Amino acid sequence: MATSAAAGRQTATDTSVMTNVEAVRSTLHAALVRDDRVLILGEDVGARGNVFLITKGFLEEFGPRRIIDTPLAEASIVGVAIGMAMEGLRPIAEIQFADFIYPAFNQIVGEAAKTRYRSNGDYTCPMVIRTPYGGGVRGALSHSVSIEALFYHVPGLTILAPSTPADIKGLLNAAIESPDPVLFLEHKKTYRSIKGEVPDGYYTIPIGRADVKHVGTDVSVVSYGYNLHQALDAAGRLEGEGISVEVIDLRSIRPMDKTTILESVRKTRKLLIIHEDNKFGGIGAEIAAMVAEEAFFELDAPIRRLCGPDVPAMGYALPLEEAFMISTDAMVDAMRSLAAF
């Protein structure tokens, strides 16, 4: 599966090819080298080097006060990071799988997101919570979920979900620089299946900017995560049929980029939103509502959503997982029918 090159957004000419998981790892490593306020805490991030080996070798290089194997207790992973952030550090807390974030819900929603507001800026909470999410990896009910809709309702919280190695690097750097808490979502299925060019050297990508990953004129597709790459494949397949699909990579879930979405919809006059997370109350609902409010009379077709089914989770059995995940064929069909509307 191809990813769009970072070219055009960066002035750097030297690039390296790497996978998504390598982009996370190298960006974290550079942050630790660059800024001694940065430290990493989470389950199995030290001796094991994270269950995906993202932090392998970090413990030896940076020591146990910076690479902290925490007790198996998610609320304290986030809560301790909040205290560190309030005291001037830049902690990066890891929740081993997004499915395990629920015990930390209070700390993220009740505490981190409200620290600046409730103290009127007397205390702030500059921290990153990284977590792998998403399915299609035989992770069953509790190693596959998408969690973004549970958190994107919350003011004070930034939520990022980049899908390419270049975007991961730029947005993870932006997250670490952010003066406020950031929930940083990494789709597991893209960790090793997605590879791309990454500009060398330090750079950030502005939070709150979507990216047009494939230019088109007939249908606008908004997606992110693993689905984004499938949508790019689907758009490529439809080119042969003379259907021109514009694919927007949302990248930033909160704040969300109104300008890029509306510009595209005003051009194509048709909108399809694709996400793996459940449909009901999902990210697509908010995008659809915004477009309906802002550009209703410029639409030539009803807004469509292609989303995960409204069931509690995907099953372990392959047919159950496949039935949950959105296929590229389904995306091709949805794009084709919307183009023909």
Next chain:
Amino acid sequence: MAKTTTAHGRLERAGLSDEQLVAMFRNMLLQRQLDNRGFQLNRQGKIPFALGSEGHEAIQAGAAAAFARGRDVLVPYYRDLGLALGVGMTPFEILSSLFARRTDRSAGRQFPNHYTNHDLGVISISSIIAGHCTHAVGVAAAFAYRGESGRAVLCTSGEGTTSEGEWHEAVNYAAVQQLPIVFLIENNEWAISTHQSMQMHVANVADKAAGYGIPSAICDGFDPIESYRAMHAALDRARTGGGPTLVEAKCYRYLSHSTDDDDRTYRTREEIEEQRKLDPVPRFEAVLLDAGVLDAEHAKAMRQDVLRETNEATDAAEAQPYPDPASLYSNVVAGDHHPWQEHT
């Protein structure tokens, strides 16, 4: 109850000077006066809500005396008026919060007794019980990471808090990492209407320390000098690399949980009367008079001064404007982020 005087009337002062002892007593008087002021203002219809900490004066005066201003960090809970005053917050700050005025540090956002003062090292808290305990551990971890010995974190809460999973996670984390922190439990027996006996199956909160492998202490939370001694030892241990301590101060909550609570629905008047006989404020006054640290005239003048200070702060705070409704949108995040971003 431990005695603060010997049979000869000589004061066991735990190294505290006359000046410090008098300052502790004044702190206790001010706490009680301000505490009552909150309830009075609520009954007058001037403020929507107040929380009381009557009965906690002695432990808080003792803990504040052991707190190293400018070095230590306080992560309090909502029944810590005396501690907040004792580490340097002013009656005007407290009353600005009660009146929800613009001069409040949170500009009228926070609930009463939810202190914040970064300059003094008083960390902003929410009302979510035990939510603050892991933050305190994080601050202690930052001290340890930066190698700042000589600094400690004081994390306080009531005994009901120790039922929360997050309290357990905080203490366990601090114990594993041997962080410079003291967990002070102000055990007043009641979590709103639920008695300690319904919160835990151990006689003392301090008994729980064994489960974390950390030292503990129990002190008479009605005795400011004994409280100081326990807190001084625990904070000193933390500052010198000895790791966390769990201190349990036995005290009592004389008032209802808040102005919205009616304690007649769950505890007897007789129980409160029995506890009133042990009231730490007149008892400490008697101790200081007996030891000659204070004379009756000085004590009377202090009471008048505390009342004057409270009255002046009340009038000054009440005269302040409310926050501007337009401030609603400030400090959600830094700068100008909105859920929908527009750009050119």
